Amino acid sequence: MILKAASGVCRISVSPAGGIAKLSRGRRLVTLTDARVRRLHPGKVPGGDVIVIGRGEKAKTLATLETVLSKFSELEIDRSAMVVGMGGGVVCDVAGFAAATYHRGLDLCLAPTTLLAQADAAIGGKSGLNLGGYKNLLGAIRQPEAVVCDVAFLKTLDDDEMRNGLAEVVKHGAIASLPLLRFVEANSAKILAREPPALKRLVSDSIAIKCAIVQRDENEAGERMKLNFGHTVGHALENACGLPHGKAVGIGMVAECELAVSLGTASRADARRLAAALELMGLPTGMPGVGSDVLCEAISRDKKRRGGELILPLLAGLGKCKLVRVRLAKLKEALDDLD
Amino acid sequence: MILKAASGVCRISVSPAGGIAKLSRGRRLVTLTDARVRRLHPGKVPGGDVIVIGRGEKAKTLATLETVLSKFSELEIDRSAMVVGMGGGVVCDVAGFAAATYHRGLDLCLAPTTLLAQADAAIGGKSGLNLGGYKNLLGAIRQPEAVVCDVAFLKTLDDDEMRNGLAEVVKHGAIASLPLLRFVEANSAKILAREPPALKRLVSDSIAIKCAIVQRDENEAGERMKLNFGHTVGHALENACGLPHGKAVGIGMVAECELAVSLGTASRADARRLAAALELMGLPTGMPGVGSDVLCEAISRDKKRRGGELILPLLAGLGKCKLVRVRLAKLKEALDDLD
Numbered sequence: 001m002i003l004k005a006a007s008g009v010c011r012i013s014v015s016p017a018g019g020i021a022k023l024s025r026g027r028r029l030v031t032l033t034d035a036r037v038r039r040l041h042p043g044k045v046p047g048g049d050v051i052v053i054g055r056g057e058k059a060k061t062l063a064t065l066e067t068v069l070s071k072f073s074e075l076e077i078d079r080s081a082m083v084v085g086m087g088g089g090v091v092c093d094v095a096g097f098a099a100a101t102y103h104r105g106l107d108l109c110l111a112p113t114t115l116l117a118q119a120d121a122a123i124g125g126k127s128g129l130n131l132g133g134y135k136n137l138l139g140a141i142r143q144p145e146a147v148v149c150d151v152a153f154l155k156t157l158d159d160d161e162m163r164n165g166l167a168e169v170v171k172h173g174a175i176a177s178l179p180l181l182r183f184v185e186a187n188s189a190k191i192l193a194r195e196p197p198a199l200k201r202l203v204s205d206s207i208a209i210k211c212a213i214v215q216r217d218e219n220e221a222g223e224r225m226k227l228n229f230g231h232t233v234g235h236a237l238e239n240a241c242g243l244p245h246g247k248a249v250g251i252g253m254v255a256e257c258e259l260a261v262s263l264g265t266a267s268r269a270d271a272r273r274l275a276a277a278l279e280l281m282g283l284p285t286g287m288p289g290v291g292s293d294v295l296c297e298a299i300s301r302d303k304k305r306r307g308g309e310l311i312l313p314l315l316a317g318l319g320k321c322k323l324v325r326v327r328l329a330k331l332k333e334a335l336d337d338l339d
Numbered sequence: 340m341i342l343k344a345a346s347g348v349c350r351i352s353v354s355p356a357g358g359i360a361k362l363s364r365g366r367r368l369v370t371l372t373d374a375r376v377r378r379l380h381p382g383k384v385p386g387g388d389v390i391v392i393g394r395g396e397k398a399k400t401l402a403t404l405e406t407v408l409s410k411f412s413e414l415e416i417d418r419s420a421m422v423v424g425m426g427g428g429v430v431c432d433v434a435g436f437a438a439a440t441y442h443r444g445l446d447l448c449l450a451p452t453t454l455l456a457q458a459d460a461a462i463g464g465k466s467g468l469n470l471g472g473y474k475n476l477l478g479a480i481r482q483p484e485a486v487v488c489d490v491a492f493l494k495t496l497d498d499d500e501m502r503n504g505l506a507e508v509v510k511h512g513a514i515a516s517l518p519l520l521r522f523v524e525a526n527s528a529k530i531l532a533r534e535p536p537a538l539k540r541l542v543s544d545s546i547a548i549k550c551a552i553v554q555r556d557e558n559e560a561g562e563r564m565k566l567n568f569g570h571t572v573g574h575a576l577e578n579a580c581g582l583p584h585g586k587a588v589g590i591g592m593v594a595e596c597e598l599a600v601s602l603g604t605a606s607r608a609d610a611r612r613l614a615a616a617l618e619l620m621g622l623p624t625g626m627p628g629v630g631s632d633v634l635c636e637a638i639s640r641d642k643k644r645r646g647g648e649l650i651l652p653l654l655a656g657l658g659k660c661k662l663v664r665v666r667l668a669k670l671k672e673a674l675d676d677l678d
Contacts, residue, residue, distance in 0.1 A: 006345055006346075007345075007346075062401050062404070062405050065401070066401050066470065069470055069476060069477055070470065070471050073470065073471055073473060073476060073640065076639070076640065100479070101440075101477040101478060101479060102476070102477055103476070103477075104465065104467065104475070104477070104478045104479060104480050104559075105479075105480065105558065126443065128443065131405065131408055131409065131412065132409050132412055134412060136443070137408060137412060137441070137442070138408055138440040138441055138442075138443075139440060139443045140439070140440060140443060140444075140479065141443050141444065219444065220443075300415070301412070301415065
């Protein structure tokens, strides 16, 4: 697949990651990864310099960026080199922002190793760092030269990490593809057993859906916001309760679907079917014990807020979605109904 | 003037800065400036929030960025706001990089207050921060929405600051416009007396030259490198001797012109005329007491280095310039000849 956008053209493949050496076309490579990926998949890490960064959201900081860029400088990396990000969303974010900013821009190849990163985070050119407790408060939008999604990496994920990605796959189905949602419903055993053909289908379909949207709206002026379905409430749950991303987004989708039902764009049956698909994938759907005032305080800091309103993706039935301006007070009502 | 490039379209005017409120079209403004600009030109600072940052290259750090972005977050700045950078190159760099990265990109208006920033730094969409002693080790390329160059700001500059800008004006003449170089030669008294019509001519001509080049090569894959004339040796002199930018670039141009003479693309007469124009503007032209080995060590860290070679802009007579691959060793020879 090829994603063409203003900031660059990205070649995306769902295949073994061995192709990175070929993609480099003889350029010097500097790979960012984490200790776990390096230990579990030593044969996948390409030749050249390797920089190991910390794991988890706590590593997505300006301090990590400073360490990485200082290391680039020490290694005398110049603009002819290519940065490789081999890891989950955190590694892809740090590698993406480092490549976007070092010497004002180096080529980048992402080799995502989690389902979340393969089906979502590594596609579309966004990178981000956290600051002051806010996720992705800063970042860039810049297409990598290539993304190589090798589903062999997914064998070593723990169940929580798998669920993080499965939430995004269900999201892609819910906003844009009833066939993908049906595939999830009909093949849950194969998916949970991590059979490679089933995983390839989830990753390929997700990439196709995301590419189509990003190509039409790279800078998130409109349509790309559809990909935030479940994420407004989801990010607030991550901040307020420390839930993992997948669980938070799963519950966020249920909550935001409740808003769609109350506004009449989705039916009660749609909401039940969405919740059932999430439960099939092992994701929770019930709101944890957190007040709507706490969530709304976190949401008021959301990047998607414009003045006193939010632009929210609302399901218009399953497999479709539209963007609607919603007052924060209206979202609070829907959250209160769920409490 | 309008600069159209892949990363955006920028409207540039050489006129009083009062137009910023109009440019904002009712959007919330957050202005970055420094204490000196705020004190000397209180009437020029637009309404809205104001963030004061430190002065000088030492303020162009990730620590300053973190402070600014945290302040944006505290002020609940969202994507509907516009960032204004009102100050010299440092303020424009920090404002540019903050606007490029906060929430992955806010609109930006630059109101440069120094000749260096009006004639050069604020034009072309580059921003940068220093790291580990290296200038602009990280940064972004992204066009501001608007740049407003008000020559009234230039009255309050000290002579060293004026010279910083005059070096870039001479550079623009040397690489692209014999008429601009002739204007400098024929009007040195008016320029040094800071007569507004003379300053407007210098700024307008410089902007036109830079826009034409940036439009053809925003990402510095080729032609934009011509704007680095004098800067390879110049940046090394700044790093190694702490010279101010203008003086360093002036001496850098003389040194790089020496290389052009030795390679036969410029004549000894061209070199003498360039040095004379710099001296008319009060700029030094003699190499300070620093070894070529020290300079070459600094140059080896230059962003323009690709592998063992540098791509250098070499004068091809005055008013013209071409890009040539030069081995670092050859540049060292030219520097040795100047010692």
